[in-house]
Amino acid sequence: MAAARIELLLRDGEAPSASLPTGVRDALARIARNGETEDELETSVIAADGRGGLPLLYYALDALARRDALSYRIASDDGTLATATCRTRLDLRTVDPGQPLLLSRFALIRRDGDTMTIETPLSAAHVTLTDPRLLPFLATLATPRRADELTAILPPDEVSALCTLFWSCGLFAGEQENDGSLGYWNFYDLLFHARSRKGRHHGQYGASFPFRLRTQPPPVAKQIASDDVVPLHRPELQGEFTSVIENRHSSRQFGEPPITCRELGELLFRAARIRDVYDVGIGQQLSNRPYPGGGAVYELEIYLTVHTCADLRSGLYHYDPLEHRLARIGDSSKALLQQATQEPYAPPQVLLTITARFARVFWKYESMGYALILKDVGALMQTLYLVAEAMGLGACAIGGGDSDVFAAAAGVDYYEETSVGEFIIGSRAEGDRQ
Template structure:
């Protein structure tokens, strides 16, 4: 952060300070010790109005991720820095970490000249400032005993979400996720305020764009192109990003969902219930749950709905109107500057416990393959029904998880598909 006149600036914007607020050093002291700060005369500040100002500024700074936490040793030397990765992150309260150990999803990687500790379970990164910290973390493969649990480093790791219960059995939802699957899923979706997904400006600035056409190296054979009805429909498919003002007719949406997600038959094989649906899926497991965020569909109120393919029904998620609007707005902004907010958004959420119960070491790969098949089918079905559709390259799972109350271990969105009547 930088202080210039009455403004504090940093990544993501600036905050204007109240008139007469102390200099930067004293301001930081005031924010850190509200009610115990000193004014410019060195007197203790406990005025309720000034405390309220400090608390307000503290929350605004947190929302911009300007506040970091530093772990010091006895000589006031930095051991580690904890940096929030989204504006919603807050560390937990100090608690007893006896019996806990490093989360199996936590990992250390090099980032420039630093080593950082990361985990998909917490929106925080820990930059290691000392080799001593790295050596201590190395011993966290075993549960902490009572003496270790009192060490400030281990208490901090618990506060910031890097520990897990030691020898307790995992819930099936969490146990279903392999390490590589959890890392890939969390790092390829939005949810962090850092630009980890999107335009790869680093490569674009350093290297020329790879060409689309490869130079033939062997014998060339001419093929006769097909021009049947299905091929013409596929050739005519285009992503749609602008929409009519008219609502999507509910019968049209009903037909769209039935052609893709209706359950034709269920059966048990290998101890697991399998499903026959119009589109294929690995092992006929169909772990992808179909949701729709509704903004402008005739006969439906704005909100998030879950589609049930067994009865061909929609189940409204309670109190989800604002969340649906947020999801639709996110979809519109993700499609580009010229795109409009779509009337509806199809959301496919993976239930990893179902697919991981059958397949080991490839569950997340299979769910992504299934999602790709579903996307292709949605494009073709939308074209056939004279609907417009567009796959969303990025998506933020946080609104979905807030309104459903589901952890990403249980259900997490992997696909978003905008839907509406094309202009």
């Protein structure tokens, strides 16, 4: 009887790149047909290419994992127990049998198609639970259990493989789960955040038109709700404020010369500076700014990825709304700019990444916290749009981005503060509406 093992598998139709050394190519071709363990892959690569082949094997596996083409299957005599994909190569370290294990409070078990799955917003892990015995196994982990206690439910080799896989996918509670920045998050808000940003999931992202072939979209305006109608007053559209509102539009292409540091200063001063700080005795300082913010908590921060500015060095800057100044924190991130580039246009002159310091909101609000943050982003975006219009700048809101990429670029903790909105600005292109 063969022991349960974790095999690596490639998605159907994946062909290893011809530029890889023979041993790596052959190893990948084999796991495109049948799974093999990481040890088996490494042994065959060393035999064919020497130890120097290993970094290329890992590099190829990393690239395949990022494209969702690599999965990890627990195979036993009874067939497949579970299969995981995780957007990253998993660290398959054996879990100490004496270590207490507890299912993470962020783990989500649900039906997906005709199988059960377990997922978590702490990683991009998506594990298909093929064997129904895994459900009582997971239920046992509602309280801490050592791996060697779990062998009362499943054979030891299966327990060991499952613990290794679930651990590497981030499905067990870590020491910090209830403390520090992660401790502020509730399950629903973190799932909403991770699931609605790029990166930590396997779904399509953006305008993929999932219902295009199945249904017609609802009409542009809702059918009138009754025959009892009241025609409304139509104002004269005149005046400066009207002109700003009526002319506001999105610009995805920018002009020459590029935006200046003075214009950036004016935009941020008019839209986002702190006008006043005050205290109402609830234990949290509040502030007053040009845009409205839920509870006056003002959790949003603005970072500028300066690509081309007439008189400001390209780089990543943080806006200090209290002193109205920029702090340079690093080089401009190509990955961030690329995500905000609206093809076929060139990268924006400046990308504003709006982050939230989540604990400011979660300290006060429950259940509505994350939704409130996104509403605040909308209020800030509209204010930026209107100020940009009044100043004759080009501006466009962006539908999303990857919060892990931002956290890495800015060196911030994903759970403490990361991106929740993106907005691009620059000087107006010739021919853009004036």
